[in-house]
Amino acid sequence: MNKKTEATSKTLADLVYQKIRTDIISGELKASEKLRLSNLCKKYDIGMSPLREALARLTGDALVVTEGQRGFWVAPLSxxxxxxxxxxxxxxxxxxxxxxxxxxxxxxxxxxxxxxxxxxxxxxxxxxxxxxxxxxxxxxxxxxxxxxxxxxxxxxxxxxxxxxxxxxxxxxxxxxxxxxxxxxxxxxxxxxxxxxxxxxxxxxxxxxxxxxxxxxxxxxxxxxxxxxx
Amino acid sequence: MNKKTEATSKTLADLVYQKIRTDIISGELKASEKLRLSNLCKKYDIGMSPLREALARLTGDALVVTEGQRGFWVAPLSxxxxxxxxxxxxxxxxxxxxxxxxxxxxxxxxxxxxxxxxxxxxxxxxxxxxxxxxxxxxxxxxxxxxxxxxxxxxxxxxxxxxxxxxxxxxxxxxxxxxxxxxxxxxxxxxxxxxxxxxxxxxxxxxxxxxxxxxxxxxxxxxxxxxxxx
DNA sequence: ACACCAAAAAATATCGTAATTAATGGCCGA
DNA sequence: TCGGCCATTAATTACGATATTTTTTGGTGT
The missing domain is CATH 1.20.120.530 (GntR ligand-binding domain-like)
Structure with a gap:
């Protein structure tokens, strides 16, 4: 998909992980907000696979929460x-x-x-x-x-x-x-x-x-x- | 793929996450072992997508380590x-x-x-x-x-x-x-x-x-x- | 003959898309 | 008003295409 991704040993999943993490910490993605996958795909210009991988990792950081077949949310604040x-x-x-x-x-x-x-x-x-x-x-x-x-x-x-x-x-x-x-x-x-x-x-x-x-x-x-x- | 996965609000990614975690902790998957995706697909009878998601989560638990475009390994012991x-x-x-x-x-x-x-x-x-x-x-x-x-x-x-x-x-x-x-x-x-x-x-x-x-x-x-x- | 390097081939990881499956919301009838 | 049914939406997964890494091969110079 990229012709010559030079200087990039990173995967797209990595990059979008960092981007979303930054956006959650900065508050651009608001607390408790529902993260609709198709929206995020457009917003970050990326496919489902790397996106889901990134969200899975963010779940481990407790910046995102997920529930069975119902999707992902930005972790709430309290x-x-x-x-x-x-x-x-x-x-x-x-x-x-x-x-x-x-x-x-x-x-x-x-x-x-x-x-x-x-x-x-x-x-x-x-x-x-x-x-x-x-x-x-x-x-x-x-x-x-x-x-x-x-x-x-x-x-x-x-x-x-x-x-x-x-x-x-x-x-x-x-x-x-x-x-x-x-x-x-x-x-x-x-x-x-x-x-x-x-x-x-x-x-x-x-x-x-x-x-x-x-x-x-x-x-x-x-x-x-x-x-x- | 499953006709009526009743009593299962869990996703395939969830299930394989638990299975692999168990296998790493028990030692069935050995320390530092390379985790070849296609092998794991066969072993756990599952597709790439949920598998990768599970591995991403295990990376957060520090039971798996990953490197750019080179794949996944069981975390080493020392x-x-x-x-x-x-x-x-x-x-x-x-x-x-x-x-x-x-x-x-x-x-x-x-x-x-x-x-x-x-x-x-x-x-x-x-x-x-x-x-x-x-x-x-x-x-x-x-x-x-x-x-x-x-x-x-x-x-x-x-x-x-x-x-x-x-x-x-x-x-x-x-x-x-x-x-x-x-x-x-x-x-x-x-x-x-x-x-x-x-x-x-x-x-x-x-x-x-x-x-x-x-x-x-x-x-x-x-x-x-x-x-x- | 051996080491070294380059290029091709194979293996593997990554990603986008499309098909599948489950959850949601509205509508109808009781 | 309460369920149950269907349409719609969304999440999940499979699969195929592409890019990357690794291995093999073949050639060159010593």
Whole structure:
């Protein structure tokens, strides 16, 4: 069907999987929305086979739910699940951070410093404006959190954290489209505190701080969600 | 193709997903084995479409791995991963047990007592023979562990524990086909200790015991695996 | 004769389309 | 109003076409 799909070792199923995942997390595909296969075929310009494969994989990520012979839906959102996700994520991410700090070396500290510096730089350029939905900040924020736990040796821990972050992101992104986030919070200071504790090897403090950080983010999201329901 | 598939709200993709999963966990499909699609079509008497869907879902469970245009393989086994899985499982399962105990009520204690009694009964009937691979014992063991964490409110915790148990099971089952497990261990006593601690609401003790229990099982499996590699 | 590479052939995975099967909704009669 | 029946819609699956990877083959140079 493609004449010379150069530089593409990926399958169409892969590509559409990523596209749909992005669209669910961004909220373009709305929570609980029915996913009609023929519509998606047109929308993503693709056949049934790769589409179904992609949806099957998204079901594994809990971004899509499916029922017998009745089709697929975007997974619903709920405040209960948001809290659940946050709790499990805090448990896993603080454990991963602990291990990461225990395995830390100079290289890690350099990487972390650079990630924090980059984040700070972007925040400076935004001069007071909200960070949310600014792509560069989103990316730098993601990198900072990834580097934090990067020295954790457990592949399974990382795999699960990845899924949970995906879920959190969906809640956060969707809450941002519903209302401007309340500015009574200094995310930069939270990051800075985590950064210093991590660099200093203060495991307990770093873990406590990251748990607080996750919970504060969730508090924001929950507030918006509660109002909008 | 089926005239009246009554009592079956399940799709073919569902059925073959379960079959293949069972065969991977039991070891009938061997670790790292290449899964040739046409072979599987014949073996499970099914078409490509539902087969591919099933494999996509199994990829999400990390029981199958896939690479671009090169197909599917049964996920490989390694001692490193076994240890990884055990550690994460211990972390999550002891947290879940803690929550379960905190939410415990009389009904839970009854259920747990019954599950333990049933397990004990079956062990009595086996009179010294190894429990492993005896279907009734396997089932009762599974039920006991499930009831233990059943009052944990976190759906995500349970979802992840389920995946990890699946993985552990694969390692355990496969190690049993490689060698008779060493009998220098009293699984019944371990269960009994966990049971009593849980019933008495001794959270710390119960959590410590279940961690030890998981690690002892892994020690057995690791021993067999090390020898056979 | 042997290693190395290129090109053809075979095997296999992937995908689009069409046929099959099940669920849904409306209509009619009780 | 309540079922039951049929038409419509949609999901599921089979199958055939295409693209990709792997293996084999044959040729070339050392």
């Amino acid at each position: 405040i209960e699940e948001l809290d659940d996700i946050t709790n499990v994520r805090a448990l896993l991410e603080s454990e991963a951070l602990q291990q990461s700090i225990q395995n830390s070396d100079e290289e890690w500290k350099d990487e972390l410093s650079m990630a924090f510096k980059e984040l700070t730089r972007i925040e400076g350029e935004l001069k007071g404006r909200s960070y949310d939905l600014v792509p560069e900040w989103e990316e730098a924020n993601k990198v900072f959190h990834e580097v934090l736990v990067s020295r954790c040796q457990s592949q399974w821990m990382k795999k699960m954290i990845k899924i949970l972050i995906q879920q959190s992101e969906r809640y956060r992104r969707i809450s941002l489209t519903l209302a401007e986030s309340k500015g009574n919070r200094n995310v930069h200071d939270e990051h800075e505190a985590i950064f210093h504790a991590a660099i200093q090897g203060n495991i307990l403090k770093a873990c406590r701080l990251i748990e607080v950080h996750l919970n504060l983010t969730t508090d924001n999201v929950r507030q918006v969600l509660e109002e909008s329901i | 001692i490193e991963e076994l240890d990884d899985i055990t550690n994460v499982r211990a972390l999550l399962e002891s947290e879940a047990l803690q929550q379960s105990i905190q939410n415990s009520d009389e009904e839970w204690k009854d259920e747990l007592s019954m599950a333990f009694k049933e397990l004990t009964r079956i062990e009595g009937e086996l009179k010294g023979r190894s429990y492993d691979l005896v279907p009734e014992w396997e089932e009762a063991n599974k039920v006991f562990h499930e009831v233990l964490v059943s009052r944990c409110q976190s759906q995500w915790m349970k979802k992840m524990i389920k995946i990890l148990i699946q993985q552990s099971e694969r390692y355990r089952r496969i190690s049993l086909t490689l060698a008779e497990s060493k009998g220098n261990r009293n699984v019944h006593d371990e269960h009994e200790a966990i049971f009593h601690a849980a019933i008495q609401g001794n959270i710390l003790k119960a959590c410590r015991l279940i961690e030890v229990h998981l690690n002892l099982t892994t020690d057995n499996v690791r021993q067999v695996l090390e020898e056979s590699i």
